[in-house]
Amino acid sequence: MRDLRQTRFHPNDRGPDVFAAKHEHHYCTDHAPPEIQGQLPSAADEVKIVERLIDQLESRDMDESEKTTFRQELQQLAEDIRAGRRRLEDAE
Numbered sequence: 001m002r003d004l005r006q007t008r009f010h011p012n013d014r015g016p017d018v019f020a021a022k023h024e025h026h027y028c029t030d031h032a033p034p035e036i037q038g039q040l041p042s043a044a045d046e047v048k049i050v051e052r053l054i055d056q057l058e059s060r061d062m063d064e065s066e067k068t069t070f071r072q073e074l075q076q077l078a079e080d081i082r083a084g085r086r087r088l089e090d091a092e
Contacts, residue, residue, distance in 0.1 A: 028089060043081050046088045050078040 032040060041049070054074045057067060080086040 041088070043084065043087070046081050047078050049088065050074055050081065054078075 054071060057070055057074065060067065077086065077088075081088070
């Protein structure tokens with residue numbers, strides 16, 4: 001019979017390679033550390049992202065009225081980002 005005590009695991013039993021593993025963190029633009037804030041997209045980058053979404057929308061096969069509604073919402077989002085009223089993370 002196998003001894004179950006040998007299968008116990010204690011966090012201190014991990015090797016150094018486990019502790020060196022990368023961890024993912026998610027930050028909002030207001031609370032990110034300075035070294036992370038430099039990596040976050042700027043407002044201009046976010047406008048480019050929204051413009052790409054608009055371009056992708058044009059190539060989608062969907063109802064024209066829905067496409068028009070989505071296009072207007074995305075254009076409004078791009079205008080709001082340019083004006084500093086919203087960011088992508090604020091989008092609903």
